[in-house]
Amino acid sequence: MIDDTAFWSLTLALGLGTFLIRFSFLGLLGGRQLPDWLLLHLKYVGVAVFPALIVPAVLWPAALDGETQAPRVIAALVAVAAGLRFGPVGAITAGLATLYSTQALF
Amino acid sequence: MPPPRHPFRAGFRDCLPFVLIVIPFSTLFGVVARDAGLDLLQVMSMSVIVIAGASQFTALALLQDGAPVFVALLAALAVNLRMAMYSAALVPHLGRAPLGLRALAAYLMVDQSFAVAVRRYEDSPEMTLSHKLRYYFGCMAVVCPIWYGCTLAGALMGRAIPAELSLDFAVPVCFIALLAPLLRSLPHLLAALVSALVTVGFAWLPWNLGLPIAAIAAMITGAQAELFLRRRTRKEGFA
Numbered sequence: 482m483i484d485d486t487a488f489w490s491l492t493l494a495l496g497l498g499t500f501l502i503r504f505s506f507l508g509l510l511g512g513r514q515l516p517d518w519l520l521l522h523l524k525y526v527g528v529a530v531f532p533a534l535i536v537p538a539v540l541w542p543a544a545l546d547g548e549t550q551a552p553r554v555i556a557a558l559v560a561v562a563a564g565l566r567f568g569p570v571g572a573i574t575a576g577l578a579t580l581y582s583t584q585a586l587f
Numbered sequence: 588m589p590p591p592r593h594p595f596r597a598g599f600r601d602c603l604p605f606v607l608i609v610i611p612f613s614t615l616f617g618v619v620a621r622d623a624g625l626d627l628l629q630v631m632s633m634s635v636i637v638i639a640g641a642s643q644f645t646a647l648a649l650l651q652d653g654a655p656v657f658v659a660l661l662a663a664l665a666v667n668l669r670m671a672m673y674s675a676a677l678v679p680h681l682g683r684a685p686l687g688l689r690a691l692a693a694y695l696m697v698d699q700s701f702a703v704a705v706r707r708y709e710d711s712p713e714m715t716l717s718h719k720l721r722y723y724f725g726c727m728a729v730v731c732p733i734w735y736g737c738t739l740a741g742a743l744m745g746r747a748i749p750a751e752l753s754l755d756f757a758v759p760v761c762f763i764a765l766l767a768p769l770l771r772s773l774p775h776l777l778a779a780l781v782s783a784l785v786t787v788g789f790a791w792l793p794w795n796l797g798l799p800i801a802a803i804a805a806m807i808t809g810a811q812a813e814l815f816l817r818r819r820t821r822k823e824g825f826a
Contacts (some may be wrong), residue, residue: 483624483650491646491656492629496636498664504693506675507682515678523676525778525809526802527702530669531766532782533801534641537790538759543648553756560760564767570604572764580756
């Protein structure tokens with residue numbers, strides 16, 4: 482069981498902290514021009530962050546207590562290939578379809 | 588690509604595919620949170636106040652493990668630190684909007700709207716600020732109501748979803764779907780590769796600290812690769 486006080490203090494602090502993170506640059510910098518070197522690096526934020534979220538979630542899934550399982554790794558690779566070829570919907574359908582079919586095989 | 592004639596509708600349409608992942612993701616949060624013993628009001632408050640799925644899962648898992656509040660808070664905030672980078676990346680596009688709209692855009696900032704919007708802004712550089720704002724809120728008009736609604740549905744369903752469906756896999760698949768369309772040049776590919784490798788190399792670090800390290804290494808890689816390619820094309824141009 483989760484304690485009520487712990488829950489509410491965590492939720493309020495997390496909500497406030499998350500908003501401040503999201504508002505940070507957008508709120509403070511406003512219309513100011515960012516330097517070129519920073520703009521160059523910011524182009525790569527998406528490709529820099531998503532793999533760092535994907536790889537651990539695929540290799541060490543919390544639902545399996547961190548145990549690596551072949552169906553998830555295969556499904557993730559198929560999803561990447563399908564995503565490159567067919568876009569987001571391709572990635573999702575191919576990824577989940579591969580997971581279910583390989584889980585049935587293994 | 589020319590700017591869309593109806594930016595709000597275009598944003599709505601471009602984000603529509605993500606319904607396929609936002610639905611399982613938010614439903615799953617509702618289910619898991621009820622499972623952890625939260626009541627309906629607590630589940631919904633968390634989704635409305637925080638709207639950041641990955642950090643909500645992190646905070647919940649740690650609280651359930653009996654971690655102290657500040658540890659759960661730090662870990663969940665670390666997961667959200669990536670959004671500081673999104674915030675910075677949106678400055679060139681939305682930075683001139685009125686403060687209130689910027690605050691609303693910040694509250695609604697999620698992976699999907701960020702990835703889809705920035706990609707469109709780069710494809711259609713002639714978009715005006717008003718176009719860009721309407722496009723952004725069009726994206727959020729898809730994601731946000733579904734996020735709230737499906738959290739509620741999940742919380743009401745409780746444990747009715749069997750574990751065999753492996754719905755947790757919807758989380759990485761969601762991020763793959765966001766990543767794949769961004770991999771459109773050699774520097775982008777190299778950056779993604781470095782991010783993946785550094786994440787594995789630093790997986791032993793506590794509190795998700797591997798994530799910011801991997802992200803910074805990957806951004807430097809992408810930027811350096813782009814500069815290298817630019818220099819090479821220029822040399823070839825002179826030869």
